[in-house]
Amino acid sequence: MSAATAAPPAPPLPTAVHLADLDLLLRELADPAARARLRKFGFDVAGLSRLESARARSAAALEPRWLALYERLRLRYGRAVAAVRARVCLGCFVTLPTTARPPLSADTHLRVCENCGRIHYWG
Amino acid sequence: MATTLTAVPSLNDLSLYIPELKTRRKDSALAELVARAHDAGTVRDAGLLLELLRVREKVGGSALGKGVAVPHARSVTVLRPQLLVARALQGIDWSAPDHTPVTLILLALSPAEWSEEAHHAFLGRAVGAARLQRNRQRLLAASSFDAMATVLRELSA
Numbered sequence: 213m214s215a216a217t218a219a220p221p222a223p224p225l226p227t228a229v230h231l232a233d234l235d236l237l238l239r240e241l242a243d244p245a246a247r248a249r250l251r252k253f254g255f256d257v258a259g260l261s262r263l264e265s266a267r268a269r270s271a272a273a274l275e276p277r278w279l280a281l282y283e284r285l286r287l288r289y290g291r292a293v294a295a296v297r298a299r300v301c302l303g304c305f306v307t308l309p310t311t312a313r314p315p316l317s318a319d320t321h322l323r324v325c326e327n328c329g330r331i332h333y334w335g
Numbered sequence: 336m337a338t339t340l341t342a343v344p345s346l347n348d349l350s351l352y353i354p355e356l357k358t359r360r361k362d363s364a365l366a367e368l369v370a371r372a373h374d375a376g377t378v379r380d381a382g383l384l385l386e387l388l389r390v391r392e393k394v395g396g397s398a399l400g401k402g403v404a405v406p407h408a409r410s411v412t413v414l415r416p417q418l419l420v421a422r423a424l425q426g427i428d429w430s431a432p433d434h435t436p437v438t439l440i441l442l443a444l445s446p447a448e449w450s451e452e453a454h455h456a457f458l459g460r461a462v463g464a465a466r467l468q469r470n471r472q473r474l475l476a477a478s479s480f481d482a483m484a485t486v487l488r489e490l491s492a
Contacts, residue, residue, distance in 0.1 A: 237394075239451075249459075253459060254432075254462065255405075263390060263394045294411075
């Protein structure tokens, strides 16, 4: 099959955001104190392996270059994706330059903070 | 001991109250709640949040028994902490530990910037309020938006 008929790559941002959410949940449930609190509330937290499987599927859906970027940021900061609110990066709290724009929905690139390098998620 | 919900800003926002869910299925109920949160401007991407809630349900159910479920998520897609209250008077099978159909659902949402402790404190207040039989009965018996508002304001006081 020629490359001309191949489907364009899926926009990576939704996958990166989902991966960030799963990592947040994974970190929460891996913490014994947090698990104990959730059990005390009455929640069942027994299916950690299902969460790990979902995380693996989500990571596999991300292009290798974006996954490498994501993992590098996660190891450095804990959270690789930062929301942008009122033109402020909620990872490093630096105001973005006026030239910074939200990505288009079909954007095939991830946009990162010029200051901290985290992947930006615009509201 | 009085149960207070002073740090739950959304309790007085009736746009986040669904008096009767249209569905009788757990997955559709979550979708309806997330759509309401999206319409209210609390969530940026309803699809991503719904997927996260589905994964959370697979990890462990959010039904607490006695007809109450408190699905919850901390997500990059959530703009501000929010609690949504919904009733399903016909009951929804939520795989509850006591096998009781769920009639009262409280969806607790926190932004990813919130710490784990802050999210759990928020969640704990919602769970605590729903655990009290008196509160559950009053929330389920509220016949109008005004009646629900009165109950929620009292819980917030």
